[in-house]
Amino acid sequence: MTIQWFPGHMAKARRQVTEKLKLVDIIFELVDARLPLSSRNPMIDEILNQKPRLVILNKEDMADPVMTKEWIAYFKQHGVEAVSVNSQAGSGLDKIVKAAEKILKEKFDRMRARGIKPRAMRAMIVGIPNVGKSTLINRIAKKNIAKTGNMPGVTKAQQWIKTAQHLELLDTPGILWPKFEDPETGFKLALTGAIKDSILNLQDVAIWGLRFLEDRYPSRLKEKYGFNELPENIALVFQQIGERRGCLSAGGEVDYDKVTDVVIRDIRTTQFGRLTFDVPPEKA
Numbered sequence: 652m653t654i655q656w657f658p659g660h661m662a663k664a665r666r667q668v669t670e671k672l673k674l675v676d677i678i679f680e681l682v683d684a685r686l687p688l689s690s691r692n693p694m695i696d697e698i699l700n701q702k703p704r705l706v707i708l709n710k711e712d713m714a715d716p717v718m719t720k721e722w723i724a725y726f727k728q729h730g731v732e733a734v735s736v737n738s739q740a741g742s743g744l745d746k747i748v749k750a751a752e753k754i755l756k757e758k759f760d761r762m763r764a765r766g767i768k769p770r771a772m773r774a775m776i777v778g779i780p781n782v783g784k785s786t787l788i789n790r791i792a793k794k795n796i797a798k799t800g801n802m803p804g805v806t807k808a809q810q811w812i813k814t815a816q817h818l819e820l821l822d823t824p825g826i827l828w829p830k831f832e833d834p835e836t837g838f839k840l841a842l843t844g845a846i847k848d849s850i851l852n853l854q855d856v857a858i859w860g861l862r863f864l865e866d867r868y869p870s871r872l873k874e875k876y877g878f879n880e881l882p883e884n885i886a887l888v889f890q891q892i893g894e895r896r897g898c899l900s901a902g903g904e905v906d907y908d909k910v911t912d913v914v915i916r917d918i919r920t921t922q923f924g925r926l927t928f929d930v931p932p933e934k935a
């Protein structure tokens with residue numbers, strides 16, 4: 652991603668989402684299933700201002716499935732419906748329509764009771780960069796080629812993707828900004844590729860990733876780099892990965908930049924299996 656978030660950008664992004672809110676019945680808040688909290692926009696509740704919402708945990712294929720279940724339960728406990736999908740493969744999309752119908756049932760029942768002709772539910776996807784907004788929109792669009800024209804009464808031209816299942820989706824997503832003032836959140840966003848590599852010190856990102864694996868998935872870390880037992884401190888883990896993976900400088904010393912690249916690439920390409928970096932607050 653190439654977006655640098657400055658206050659002006661944030662205000663503009665917020666304005667664009669706010670303007671479109673009135674066009675839709677429900678917001679699909681897309682998050683990365685590996686980071687169900689850290690990939691949420693910090694001001695989302697304020698921005699959405701009570702608009703009905705479905706949280707969609709995307710990239711479920713990369714996240715720890717047990718944790719994904721726990722996260723869905725966590726959101727439900729907090730009064731927010733949530734589903735998990737894999738937009739790349741297009742699996743789980745039916746769950747989105749079912750959940751939206753459930754959330755909007757009362758509103759549509761009320762409309763029917765007042766004699767208003769039933770219409771499709773209207774939705775907009777919002778989320779921070781790289782959570783898969785375009786992929787999901789393309790998936791839905793591909794399945795449902797018929798696009799509606801501009802909506803009558805809508806001043807700005809908006810394209811809607813009409814799905815077979817009483818759902819119309821705005822074809823442009825609302826892009827919100829991630830929060831990375833908190834270093835921990837920044838490391839998680841960097842490890843999933845949600846923020847640019849130049850924003851953080853990559854060695855710090857790799858070390859945070861190794862500490863996380865050591866803490867939550869130690870057997871996968873051992874297996875991947877062939878450790879019988881993990882060295883006693885993270886500096887030694889780093890050093891020994893370098894030796895084992897041949898990350899050496901011309902003089903034969905371990906090259907920490909090369910180790911950094913290996914560790915980050917291995918995490919991003921699911922070499923440690925499916926990982927979830929955020930732990931539900933009650934379980935942390």
Ligand code: G4P
Binds near residue numbers: 778781
């Ligand atoms: P955005 O609009 O929210 O910014 O995200 P976008 O759809 O561009 O998706 C960002 C990256 O995430 C893309 O990979 C996309 O393929 C991948 N992605 C989206 N949904 C899923 C999913 O459910 N599972 C997995 N595993 N990946 C997903 P990329 O490497 O940037 O591009 P490409 O490899 O697809 O070309």
